[in-house]
Amino acid sequence: MSDREARLDPDLLADLDAGLLDGDQEAEVRAAAASDRRATAVLAALAATRADLAALPEPPVPPDVAAGWDAALAAEARRGTSRGRRLRWPAVAASAGLAATLVTGLLTGLLWTSDGGSPSLDEVDLVAAARAALGAMDTGELADPARRAACLREVAPAGVTPDAPLLGGRHVTVGGEPAVLLVLASGELGRFHVVVVDEGCGPDGGRLLRSESIGR
């Protein structure tokens, strides 16, 4: 008697109901349960529970909640955070074998040797420096598009149009001299121009310290 009760305890019946018992055991337990009032009641209770759960309505998404999600995704689109966008820096860095350097460098500041002022570009790879400059707009007077265009006309880096859109920039030092690094759109997907000029660069002249075209 107690043996039979143990065989048909609610946990075992729940396992049966959930399809956890293997072929032979399942057949045996099901047969035993069929002739046992309590076991039958338990199985019926489990079936009723599953029916209650299946009948639960799917709560509708409130319109303001949905609008919030739409806004968040629109913000992501503007930021260009999906992999398929124009900014392919991760791909560039990986293909150039720079990914690990970039991550380490950015996290620990090892890319920059700072004399308390701006970071110094010595043997620092221009790609890495430009990567760090993206999203920053620390370009001093060269933030002014007219001044920047005049500067670029003066120093004339190869392949760079003077009114190219500025994607980022920051103050750096080159050989101890204060300078400005500019990341400029090239007009081609996946390619950028990185230009470093002296701080005073403008319509009256300037010096081109570095110029490179980067990307695919």
Next chain:
Amino acid sequence: MARTDAELLAAHVAGDQQAFGELVGRYRARMWGLAMRILDHPEDAADVVQEALVAAYRRAHTYRGEALVRTWLHRILVNICIDRKRQETRRPTVPLADSDPAVRADMAGELVTRLAVDAALAALPVAQRAAIVLVDVQGWPVDEAAGILDVPVGTVKSRCARGRARLAHLLGHLREEDR
């Protein structure tokens, strides 16, 4: 001809601006329902789903086709729900009738009060709750639920079995003398 989930995700990664919205439009109601029922605090569901949508948007390029897109998407959501639960400070939740000694004393040995199903679900530990919401409430096939929860199929079935047994009691389908 509608694009498949996988085609939409690939289009998104390739730069199609409409694709991601079209894809998540198919699943966000279900994601909402899942978050509402898994979290201890349903008022967090809006934030949690948003976090999952943004994470999926950004990580789309990492999808390798090892699972269905909808499995991948819901797994991101479930993981965020579980992380959110771990971080939560203890906020009071509504106590259940059967944990109140005075109510129990009134029952004369038999549970009469029928709890609302959602309140009963909230009484389950999150592992059982997640399995039951996926399989029994939302009707996911057990193997897909296993993919979403990142556990074996047998584990999903076991969690469902334990959870259903407890719910049957809480919902009053199982009376004391039937246990």
